[in-house]
Amino acid sequence: MNPTFSVQARDGAARLGRLVTAHGVIETPAFMPVGTYGTVKAMTPEELEGLGAQIILGNTFHLMLRPGPPIIAAHGGLHRFMHWPHPILTDSGGFQVFSLKSLRQISEDGVRFRSPVDGREVRLTPEDSMEVQLALRSDIAMALDDCTEHPATEEQARASMERSMRWAARSHARYYRAEGGAPPGGLFGIVQGGMHVTLRLASLEALLHLDWPGLAVGGLAVGESEEQRLSVLEGLVPHMPAGLPRYLMGVGRPEDIVAAVLRGIDLFDCVMPTRHARNGHLFTSAGVLNIRNSGFASDLAPIDPDCDCYTCSNFSRAYLRHLDRCNEILGSRLNTIHNLHYYIGLMRSLRGAIAAGTLDSWAGQFLATRRAAGAVA
Amino acid sequence: MNPTFSVQARDGAARLGRLVTAHGVIETPAFMPVGTYGTVKAMTPEELEGLGAQIILGNTFHLMLRPGPPIIAAHGGLHRFMHWPHPILTDSGGFQVFSLKSLRQISEDGVRFRSPVDGREVRLTPEDSMEVQLALRSDIAMALDDCTEHPATEEQARASMERSMRWAARSHARYYRAEGGAPPGGLFGIVQGGMHVTLRLASLEALLHLDWPGLAVGGLAVGESEEQRLSVLEGLVPHMPAGLPRYLMGVGRPEDIVAAVLRGIDLFDCVMPTRHARNGHLFTSAGVLNIRNSGFASDLAPIDPDCDCYTCSNFSRAYLRHLDRCNEILGSRLNTIHNLHYYIGLMRSLRGAIAAGTLDSWAGQFLATRRAAGAVA
Numbered sequence: 001m002n003p004t005f006s007v008q009a010r011d012g013a014a015r016l017g018r019l020v021t022a023h024g025v026i027e028t029p030a031f032m033p034v035g036t037y038g039t040v041k042a043m044t045p046e047e048l049e050g051l052g053a054q055i056i057l058g059n060t061f062h063l064m065l066r067p068g069p070p071i072i073a074a075h076g077g078l079h080r081f082m083h084w085p086h087p088i089l090t091d092s093g094g095f096q097v098f099s100l101k102s103l104r105q106i107s108e109d110g111v112r113f114r115s116p117v118d119g120r121e122v123r124l125t126p127e128d129s130m131e132v133q134l135a136l137r138s139d140i141a142m143a144l145d146d147c148t149e150h151p152a153t154e155e156q157a158r159a160s161m162e163r164s165m166r167w168a169a170r171s172h173a174r175y176y177r178a179e180g181g182a183p184p185g186g187l188f189g190i191v192q193g194g195m196h197v198t199l200r201l202a203s204l205e206a207l208l209h210l211d212w213p214g215l216a217v218g219g220l221a222v223g224e225s226e227e228q229r230l231s232v233l234e235g236l237v238p239h240m241p242a243g244l245p246r247y248l249m250g251v252g253r254p255e256d257i258v259a260a261v262l263r264g265i266d267l268f269d270c271v272m273p274t275r276h277a278r279n280g281h282l283f284t285s286a287g288v289l290n291i292r293n294s295g296f297a298s299d300l301a302p303i304d305p306d307c308d309c310y311t312c313s314n315f316s317r318a319y320l321r322h323l324d325r326c327n328e329i330l331g332s333r334l335n336t337i338h339n340l341h342y343y344i345g346l347m348r349s350l351r352g353a354i355a356a357g358t359l360d361s362w363a364g365q366f367l368a369t370r371r372a373a374g375a376v377a
Numbered sequence: 378m379n380p381t382f383s384v385q386a387r388d389g390a391a392r393l394g395r396l397v398t399a400h401g402v403i404e405t406p407a408f409m410p411v412g413t414y415g416t417v418k419a420m421t422p423e424e425l426e427g428l429g430a431q432i433i434l435g436n437t438f439h440l441m442l443r444p445g446p447p448i449i450a451a452h453g454g455l456h457r458f459m460h461w462p463h464p465i466l467t468d469s470g471g472f473q474v475f476s477l478k479s480l481r482q483i484s485e486d487g488v489r490f491r492s493p494v495d496g497r498e499v500r501l502t503p504e505d506s507m508e509v510q511l512a513l514r515s516d517i518a519m520a521l522d523d524c525t526e527h528p529a530t531e532e533q534a535r536a537s538m539e540r541s542m543r544w545a546a547r548s549h550a551r552y553y554r555a556e557g558g559a560p561p562g563g564l565f566g567i568v569q570g571g572m573h574v575t576l577r578l579a580s581l582e583a584l585l586h587l588d589w590p591g592l593a594v595g596g597l598a599v600g601e602s603e604e605q606r607l608s609v610l611e612g613l614v615p616h617m618p619a620g621l622p623r624y625l626m627g628v629g630r631p632e633d634i635v636a637a638v639l640r641g642i643d644l645f646d647c648v649m650p651t652r653h654a655r656n657g658h659l660f661t662s663a664g665v666l667n668i669r670n671s672g673f674a675s676d677l678a679p680i681d682p683d684c685d686c687y688t689c690s691n692f693s694r695a696y697l698r699h700l701d702r703c704n705e706i707l708g709s710r711l712n713t714i715h716n717l718h719y720y721i722g723l724m725r726s727l728r729g730a731i732a733a734g735t736l737d738s739w740a741g742q743f744l745a746t747r748r749a750a751g752a753v754a
Contacts, residue, residue, distance in 0.1 A: 038699065042706040067699040071675050075693065083691045298448050314460045316452060322415065322444040329419040329706050 002186035002213045003140060005245045005266075011359040013237065013264040016351055019214075019245050021087045021139035022185060023079060024054065028245060028266040029354075031257070031347045032057040032089060033340055034274060037066065038082040041274050042329070042336045045084040051309075051337065052344045055087040055139075057269045060132050061096035064124075065117045069135035077137030077184070089269070090138035092129045092171070092190075095218075095250070098147040106146065108163065126170040130187075134175070139185040142216065143171035148194045150222040157194030158202075164192040164218075165206040172210050186213035188247060194219060195228045197235030204239060214245040217265070221250035230259060237264040254283065254346055255370055258363050261350050273343045277335035280324045283342040287373030289317075291335065296321045309341035310334075379563035379590045380517060382622045382643075388736040390614065390641040393728055396591075396622050398464045398516035399562060400456060401431065405622060405643040406731075408634070408724045409434040409466060410717055411651060414443065415459040418651050419706070419713045422461040428686075428714065429721045432464040432516075434646045437509050438473035441501075442494045446512035454514030454561070466646070467515035469506045469548070469567075472595075472627070475524040483523065485540065503547040507564075511552070516562040519593065520548035525571045527599040534571030535579075541569040541595075542583040549587050563590035565624060571596060572605050574612030581616060591622040594642070598627035607636060614641040631660065631723055632747055635740050638727050650720045654712035657701045660719040664750030666694075668712065673698045686718035687711075 001022045009016040017028040033040045033048060036059045040048055048056065058078055063069070075081040078088055097104055097111045104113035110125030126144040133141035145164040148157050168189050175187040189207040193199030207215065217236065220229050233248075240246055247267035248260050257268050273283065280291040284304035289296075291303070302312035303320065311320070311334040323331030353362035378399045386393040394405040410417045410425060413436045417425055425433065435455055440446070452458040455465055474481055474488045481490035487502030503521040510518035521544050525537040545566050552564040566584040570576030584592065594613065597606050610625075617623055624644035625637050634645050650660065657668040661681035666673075668680075679689035680697065688697070688711040700708030730739035 037703045037705055038696070039705050039707045042710075044707065044710070066703055067674065067695065071695055071699070074675055074677060075695070081693075081696055083696075297444065298451055300451060316458075318444065318448055318452070319415070319458055319460075322448070326414045326443055328414055328416050329709055330416045330421065332706055333419075333421070333710075 001182070001184075003245075005214065005243065007242065009355050009357075011354040011357050012262065014261050014350075014354050014359050015264060015266060016354040017245060017266055019266070021055075023085060023087045023139050026054045026087055026267075027351060029257075029261045029347055029350050030054055030267055031343045032267065032269040033343075034059070034269055034271045035082070035084075035088075036062050036271075038063060038072070038078060040336075040340075041278065042332045043340070045082065047337065048084070048340070049086070051340050052348065053086075053340065055089060056084060058088055058090045058136065058138060059093070059096065060090050060129060060136070061093035061124075063090075063136065064093060064132045065115050065122070069132050073135040077135075079137065087139040088136075089140040089247075089267075090133045090136055090142065091249070092142040092144040093124055093132070094129070094144045095147055097124055108166075110144070110167075126167040127174045130171055130174040134183060137184040140214065141175060141183075141185055141187045143168040143187060143189050145190045145192055145218055147222075148192055148219045150194070150219075150224060152194050154194075154196055154199070157192075157196055157199055161192040161194070161199050161203045162206075164190065165203060168207060169210065172212075188212055188214040188216050190216045190218040190249070191236065191240075192219045195224060195232060197232060200232055200236040201239060204236065208241070212244065214247060214267075215240055216247040216249050216267075218249050220248065221252050221270075226256070226259075229256075230263070233260060233263045233265070240264075254343070255367060257346065258350065258366055261354075262359065262363055268347075273339035274336050277339040278332045280321075280331075280335065282335060283339050285369060287370065291317065291321050291324055293321075303338055307338065307341065309338050311338040311341075378559070378561075380622075382591065382620065384619065386732050386734075388731040388734050389639065391638050391727075391731050391736050392641060392643060393731040394622060394643055396643075398432075400462060400464045400516050403431045403464055403644075404728060406634075406638045406724055406727050407431055407644055408720045409644065409646040410720075411436070411646055411648045412459070412461075412465075413439045413648075415440060415449070415455060417713075417717075418655065419709045420717070422459065424714065425461070425717070426463070428717050429725065430463075430717065432466060433461060435465055435467045435513065435515060436470070436473065437467050437506060437513070438470035438501075440467075440513065441470060441509045442492050442499070446509050450512040454512075456514065464516040465513075466517040466624075466644075467510045467513055467519065468626075469519040469521040470501055470509070471506070471521050472524055474501055485543075487521070487544075503544040504551045507548055507551040511560060514561040517591065518552060518560075518562055518564045520545040520564060520566050522567045522569055522595055524599075525569055525596045527571065527596075527601060529571050531571075531573055531576070534569075534573055534576055538569040538571070538576050538580050539583075541567065542580060545584060546587065549589075565589055565591040565593050567593045567595040567626070568613065568617075569596045572601060572609060574609060577609055577613040578616060581613065585618070589621065591624060591644075592617055593624040593626050593644075595626050597625065598629050598647075603633070603636075606633075607640070610637060610640045610642070617641070631720070632744060634723065635727065635743055638731075639736065639740055645724075650716035651713055654716040655709045657698075657708075657712065659712060660716050662746060664747065668694065668698050668701050670698075680715055684715065684718065686715050688715040688718075
């Protein structure tokens with residue numbers, strides 16, 4: 001089924017929303033933990049559920065290479081393959097393919113690349129990406145886009161955006177084609193246009209010739225400055241349809257998420273909480289703590305005394321540092337639980353502040369605390 | 378407190394027992410998952426509890442190097458450090474030190490070795506081992522022994538065993554010395570003597586000059602044949618005090634455990650279920666399954682259709698093979714859950730068969746099934 005979205009409350013540009021999919025409801029603003037290979041690294045589905053995750057993201061690029069769509073389809077889709085009964089969003093694979101740089105060739109048809117797994121040549125057209133995402137049976141699929149390089153001239157950004165718009169139409173046609181039967185989920189279009197607000201608005205206008213159950217802002221979190229990112233959001237988001245969910249792809253740090261929610265964004269994904277966890281970088285109300293610091297060797301305190309996650313309730317910094325030093329799997333697990341608890345708790349706080357109409361003061365205090373801790377420039 | 382042991386039922390030489398420690402009761406025959414660095418690899422304490430683990434083993438050698446006894450003592454001991462409230466047995470460190478071979482020097486005083494972690498010289502005497510194990514506050518500590526090489530001449534085995542007996546007495550004196558106050562647990566003596574039953578009996582006699590709450594059989598699982606191992610057990614175990622628990626160190630394969638229970642052994646430890654799990658070797662009623670085999674790539678069945686563990690209840694062989702191929706942490710977790718469930722279930726079955734007085738036929742059937750599956754020579 002096509003996801004449906006309703007706005008429950010507003011606070012300035014920010015919205016409290018409900019996104020209803022075939023596998024359940026997502027309260028927005030929401031953060032999607034990244035489950036690249038059909039697993040949010042180190043976590044079971046029940047643990048994610050317990051942390052309050054309502055939706056996760058799967059990577060089409062990775063899953064098409066390993067294990068491949070037929071094996072996932074034979075299980076009845078990605079939900080059953082990975083034993084996650086709640087909503088899943090899949091990306092289009094475009095971002096990862098473009099990151100291959102020398103290993104890929106782009107044409108109007110799509111992209112050809114050498115698999116980093118086994119070197120075979122793989123093709124990814126908009127239609128291919130839809131076939132894979134339909135096989136995965138995700139609740140939200142993403143159109144294939146041509147990811148604009150950064151930095152890019154206005155001319156490069158325009159050409160890339162225009163190709164993305166042609167690919168968006170092909171993605172849409174393939175995803176919703178009548179003979180395929182009703183698709184398992186809905187397809188989101190992606191606004192491109194680099195750092196140029198005029199191109200962003202042209203991209204939005206082009207997308208709105210078609211019906212989408214949601215729209216994403218792509219091509220950010222690619223190395224631009226915070227000023228550039230916020231300027232794109234401030235120029236673009238007010239023009240996006242108020243009735244559709246807005247997904248800012250690949251963002252980001254806690255303060256980036258807060259800034260984007262303040263500007264009307266509803267959905268986020270980022271590898272940061274999970275990847276940082278495995279590297280011992282732990283989010284706390286007082287900034288990021290690096291558990292590898294020798295200063296924690298005999299520290300009996302939890303990561304964050306104000307945190308009530310499983311890790312902070314039961315284990316000391318000294319124990320976590322020991323696990324990290326010994327490369328113990330449990331260390332990655334406990335750190336991931338803590339960081340996801342932080343991110344999911346952040347979204348819960350944002351929703352509470354929007355509902356209470358106190359987002360501005362909440363965000364001001366949040367950013368001041370982060371700044372005092374040296375976490376924000 | 379000194380552990381106490383009572384035999385509840387017998388079936389031939391096998392015993393159903395209760396071993397009571399300061400942190401709880403262990404029903405025997407029991408298997409102890411190995412938690413080398415203060416974590417049973419990939420598992421949380423709650424998961425171990427859920428699997429029915431009643432006691433785990435910690436490695437003194439590893440923990441004395443990382444994080445070191447003072448940090449564990451500052452937490453109040455190993456139980457609190459690792460958040461495991463149930464019984465813990467610690468080994469003496471001897472076995473690992475002897476495995477260092479060229480990096481260690483043995484004298485009557487003890488062993489000196491180069492730390493494989495940072496190269497510093499470390500000393501391990503019987504007294505040192507007791508100090509570490511007392512700091513860890515394990516429920517069952519092990520005497521430091523001189524691990525006899527295999528193969529060894531009778532003369533080598535005798536000299537080594539006699540040194541072990543002198544070290545056992547020193548271990549006992551240090552562990553139970555009056556000025557230290559009541560120790561947190563009890564100390565088990567270790568019978569040595571290589572493959573020579575006469576030396577084994579001499580070792581037992583030497584140990585029995587002192588009081589021990591339990592005895593172990595050391596120096597097996599070192600590369601000897603099954604015939605050699607069983608011949609030592611058959612010559613030794615009938616002479617061990619019936620009222621003490623008997624621990625066969627480092628054994629082993631499921632069929633080895635069954636054979637040893639039939640001969641009167643009560644406690645086991647082995648890295649096999651956990652290490653095999655991380656390498657994709659999974660125990661089933663029909664033998665060992667290697668999840669890396671390409672034949673499982675699209676296999677929708679669980680590891681073992683007769684198994685009711687979390688992994689088999691929710692995940693396919695195809696998914697587990699995929700996780701293994703992608704080096705996903707969740708793969709190690711799910712495989713470990715399955716293998717520990719198998720081992721702990723095996724012990725439960727053994728206890729049930731002893732209680733019912735049907736151990737002989739149960740074991741016959743078990744070994745026949747394993748043989749048919751090619752798992753036993």
